[in-house]
Amino acid sequence: MAAFIESKQSGGGSSRMYTYDTLQEIATYLLERTELRPKVGIICGSGLGTLAEQLTDVDSFDYETIPHFPVSTVAGHVGRLVFGYLAGVPVMCMQGRFHHYEGYPLAKCAMPVRVMHLIGCTHLIATNAAGGANPKYRVGDIMLIKDHINLMGFAGNNPLQGPNDERFGPRFFGMANTYDPKLNQQAKVIARQIGIENELREGVYTCLGGPNFETVAEVKMLSMLGVDAIGMSTVHEIITARHCGMTCFAFSLITNMCTMSYEEEEEHCHDSIVGVGKNREKTLGEFVSRIVKHIHYEAKK
Numbered sequence: 001m002a003a004f005i006e007s008k009q010s011g012g013g014s015s016r017m018y019t020y021d022t023l024q025e026i027a028t029y030l031l032e033r034t035e036l037r038p039k040v041g042i043i044c045g046s047g048l049g050t051l052a053e054q055l056t057d058v059d060s061f062d063y064e065t066i067p068h069f070p071v072s073t074v075a076g077h078v079g080r081l082v083f084g085y086l087a088g089v090p091v092m093c094m095q096g097r098f099h100h101y102e103g104y105p106l107a108k109c110a111m112p113v114r115v116m117h118l119i120g121c122t123h124l125i126a127t128n129a130a131g132g133a134n135p136k137y138r139v140g141d142i143m144l145i146k147d148h149i150n151l152m153g154f155a156g157n158n159p160l161q162g163p164n165d166e167r168f169g170p171r172f173f174g175m176a177n178t179y180d181p182k183l184n185q186q187a188k189v190i191a192r193q194i195g196i197e198n199e200l201r202e203g204v205y206t207c208l209g210g211p212n213f214e215t216v217a218e219v220k221m222l223s224m225l226g227v228d229a230i231g232m233s234t235v236h237e238i239i240t241a242r243h244c245g246m247t248c249f250a251f252s253l254i255t256n257m258c259t260m261s262y263e264e265e266e267e268h269c270h271d272s273i274v275g276v277g278k279n280r281e282k283t284l285g286e287f288v289s290r291i292v293k294h295i296h297y298e299a300k301k
C-alpha cells in the first residue's frame, strides 16, 4: 500500500500525463459509478472539509480508488471526492485538495478541475484557508476573492504550461473578471441574509509555494502589491477552470493574521488554521449552500 501511495504521490509528475483521454477516463470512471450529474464543483480548503459532510444521498470516492488520482497528504484534507446534494442541488465536492508543496506540479494540483469540467460542471466554488495580510482583517473573516496575483506564474510556473489541448480551451485567454462579479454581489446579499455582513470582506488573494508561512518582509512586500490574503492554493485551480470556461467563485477564510512585525510572536500553525475552519463550519455551510442554490436557480431561468 505504501508503495502504491508513493507512486501516486510522485508518479506522473508531468502535466503531460494528464492528457484529454486520461482525464476523460477519470470522468467516465466516476460517471459510471454515480447517477448524479452536478453542474457545480466545490473544493474544500484546509479545515473546510466538513462542508462535504453536509451533502445528502452521497456517492463517495477515496482518491486512492480513482484511477490516475493523486492522494492527499495534508492534515485537514480527507482525500475524498463526494457527489451528493447540497440544499437539494447536485454538487461534487473535493474533500481535500492537492498543493504544490506536497510535491505535485501545478497541473497535477489543478487536474481535478478539468475532471469536474468533463463531468459537466459549469461552476467552480473554491474555498481556502488563508492568512490576512490586510491589517483591517480579523481571524474568522470571510474574504470573497475579487482577484488574484499569480506570483508563481511570475516565476514561470503555471498549470497550463506545456502543449495546449484546444478541447479544454484556447492557448491564450484573458483573466479579467475571472471571479464572477455577479456571484460576489450575490454573496454580499447572502451575507446580509445570514447576518455575517460585518465579517465579510472582498480582496486580492495570492498563492505562494509554501509550506512555510511568510517572513515579515514578504508580508510587507505582498501588502504593498495589493494583496489582502495569502495562501498556498486556489490560483492554479481558478486558472484551469477559467481556461475551460467555468464560472468561478472563491473565498478565503482568514484563519490567522500574517506576521507583520518582528515584535509579534508568530502564533499560526496548521492545527489552529484547521481549527478556525472547524469553528466556522456551520456558517460556511449555510453560506455555500445559499450560493449553490442561487447558481442552480439562475441556471434554470
Ligand SMILES: O=P(O)(O)O[C@H]1O[C@H](CO)[C@@H](O)[C@H]1O
Pocket: 044, 045, 046, 047, 074, 097, 099, 127, 128, 129, 130, 210, 231, 232, 233, 234, 269, 270, 273
Ligand atoms: O489552501 P488550503 O488548502 O485551504 O490550505 C491552506 O492552509 C495550509 C496551511 O495551514 C496550506 O495548505 C494553505 O494553502
Ligand SMILES: Nc1nc2[nH]cnc2c(=O)[nH]1
Pocket: 129, 130, 131, 132, 208, 210, 212, 213, 214, 230, 231, 232, 255, 256, 257, 258, 268, 273
Ligand atoms: N501562505 C500562507 N498560507 C496560509 N494558509 C493559512 N494561513 C496561511 C498563511 O498565513 N500563509
